[in-house]
Amino acid sequence: MDEVKQIVTEIKNGNIKPIYFLMGEEPYYIDRISEYIDKNVLAEEEKGFNQMILYGRDVTIEDIVANAKRFPMMAERQVVIVKEAQDLSRTIEKLADYTENPQPSTVLVICYKYKKIDKRKKLYKAVNKSGVIFESKKLYENQVADWIRRVLGGAKYAIEPKAAQMLVEFLGTDLNKINNELDKLKLIIPKGEQITADQIEENIGISKEFNNFELRKAIGSRNVIKAHRIINYFAQNPKDNPLVVTISLLYSFFSQVLQYHGLSDKSQRNVAGALKINPYFVKDYTEAAHNYPMKKVSQIIAILREADLKSKGVGAANLPQGDILKELLVKVMR
CATH class of the missing domain: 1.10.8.60 (Helicase, Ruva Protein; domain 3)
Structure with a gap:
C-alpha cells in the first residue's frame, strides 16, 4: 500500500515514467494504479487523440509498440494502457527492445494480472531501469x-x-x-x-450470529449449545456456508492456539504480534488455550484434516455437509 501511495504521489508531482509494468497475484492495486493514470495524467480534452486502451487478447506486442511509438497530438504526452496483458505471456519478452529505449512522450501502462515476469530476463531489467515495476502481492x-x-x-x-x-x-x-x-x-x-x-x-447480508467467526468463538469457549446452533444453521444453508471454508478457518484457528501454547510470553502485545492478530481477539485465544491443552489441540488438528478429506469424498462418499460438521463438532468438543 505504501508503494502504491509513492507511485501516485510521484505522478501527482509530475514525475511520470514512460513505462509502468503492473504485475502480480492481487489485481486490486493493479486496477487502482492504472485507473489513476487513466483519469489523471491527461486533461479531459487531451484524451480523445492521446489516450488508448488496448486488451491483451486483441493485440500483439508489435501492435503495442506501434501505438507506443506514436507522437502525441496537441499534448505533451500520450497514454497507452494495456489491460489483461497476461494474455500475452508467451510473447511478453518481445517488449524488451522497446522498454530499453521507450518513447519519452508516451506513458505505457502494462496490466499483467495474476502473473509475474522473470526478474532474470531482459524485459524486467529494462523496465526496472527506464520505468516502474510494481508487484501486487496477494494479502494473507x-x-x-x-x-x-x-x-x-x-x-x-x-x-x-x-x-x-x-x-x-x-x-x-x-x-x-x-x-x-x-x-x-x-x-x-x-x-x-x-x-x-x-x-x-x-x-x-452476513449473519452476525451464524458465521464462522462466531462458530470459532463458541468452540473456543466450549459453548456447546451455541456451536450446535451455528452448525445446524450451516447445514440448512450449505451454499452460503461452504464446508471447506469452515474447516479451513477452524484449522487456522487451532494452529494459532497451538502456537499460543508454545509462547513463553503470553502478554496481549506479544500474543497479538506472534499470532498476527488484532489485540482485540487475544482473549479468544487465551480462553481456547485454557479449554484445550496442547495435546488436545494436536488431536483437533488431526480431526480437522480427517473432516477435510471426508468433505472431498475420501472415506465418506456422499456424506452430507451437515453430518460431517456435526461429527466434527462432537469429536472436537468431547
Whole structure:
C-alpha cells in the first residue's frame, strides 16, 4: 500500500515514467494504479487523440509498440494502457527492445494480472531501469482485516474488529470484492462513524450470529449449545456456508492456539504480534488455550484434516455437509 501511495504521489508531482509494468497475484492495486493514470495524467480534452486502451487478447506486442511509438497530438504526452496483458505471456519478452529505449512522450501502462515476469530476463531489467515495476502481492487472510481498517481510515471511517472479521470470513481475500462492499457501506453510513457488525448484517447480508467467526468463538469457549446452533444453521444453508471454508478457518484457528501454547510470553502485545492478530481477539485465544491443552489441540488438528478429506469424498462418499460438521463438532468438543 505504501508503494502504491509513492507511485501516485510521484505522478501527482509530475514525475511520470514512460513505462509502468503492473504485475502480480492481487489485481486490486493493479486496477487502482492504472485507473489513476487513466483519469489523471491527461486533461479531459487531451484524451480523445492521446489516450488508448488496448486488451491483451486483441493485440500483439508489435501492435503495442506501434501505438507506443506514436507522437502525441496537441499534448505533451500520450497514454497507452494495456489491460489483461497476461494474455500475452508467451510473447511478453518481445517488449524488451522497446522498454530499453521507450518513447519519452508516451506513458505505457502494462496490466499483467495474476502473473509475474522473470526478474532474470531482459524485459524486467529494462523496465526496472527506464520505468516502474510494481508487484501486487496477494494479502494473507490475517492481513486483510487490517487492510480494511486502513482503507476505511483513509476515508474517515472506523470499523469494529468483529465487523472487519465478518467481512474477511464472508468475502475472503478478494480485495476488489471487499472494496465494492465498503463502497456500498460508505453510501449509507455517514462519514466519521464506526461501521458495526449490525450494519454489516443489515446491509451486506452476513449473519452476525451464524458465521464462522462466531462458530470459532463458541468452540473456543466450549459453548456447546451455541456451536450446535451455528452448525445446524450451516447445514440448512450449505451454499452460503461452504464446508471447506469452515474447516479451513477452524484449522487456522487451532494452529494459532497451538502456537499460543508454545509462547513463553503470553502478554496481549506479544500474543497479538506472534499470532498476527488484532489485540482485540487475544482473549479468544487465551480462553481456547485454557479449554484445550496442547495435546488436545494436536488431536483437533488431526480431526480437522480427517473432516477435510471426508468433505472431498475420501472415506465418506456422499456424506452430507451437515453430518460431517456435526461429527466434527462432537469429536472436537468431547
